[in-house]
Amino acid sequence: xxxxxxxxxxxxxxxxxxxxxxxxxxxxxxxxxxxxxxxxxxxxxxxxxxxxxxxxxxxxxxxxxxxxxxxxxxxxxxxxxxxxxxxxx
Numbered sequence: 001x002x003x004x005x006x007x008x009x010x011x012x013x014x015x016x017x018x019x020x021x022x023x024x025x026x027x028x029x030x031x032x033x034x035x036x037x038x039x040x041x042x043x044x045x046x047x048x049x050x051x052x053x054x055x056x057x058x059x060x061x062x063x064x065x066x067x068x069x070x071x072x073x074x075x076x077x078x079x080x081x082x083x084x085x086x087x088x089x
Contacts, residue, residue, distance in 0.1 A: 021049070029087070 011020070033045040033052075042048050063070035080087060 021046075026087070 007020075030045065033048040036042065036051065037044055037048040040048075040051060042051055059069060059073050063073045
């Protein structure tokens with residue numbers, strides 16, 4: 001019951017700026033998020049997800065005017081789609 005109360009408090013406090021995201025992911029994804037959080041001094045996996053989103057958006061913006069970055073992003077996307085079953089939940 002304490003967890004439900006904590007979630008309610010969190011929702012009331014953040015209702016205008018945040019929504020809760022519960023995602024099932026492979027253990028390797030959780031480990032990667034822990035590693036990213038530690039490497040970049042973030043406050044846990046939730047902030048690591050936000051950071052990964054920030055980095056992806058920054059790369060996409062940079063790719064608009066840098067062909068090398070555009071190629072790199074395309075390579076990442078191709079590799080992910082090729083091995084999707086390894087990474088996806």
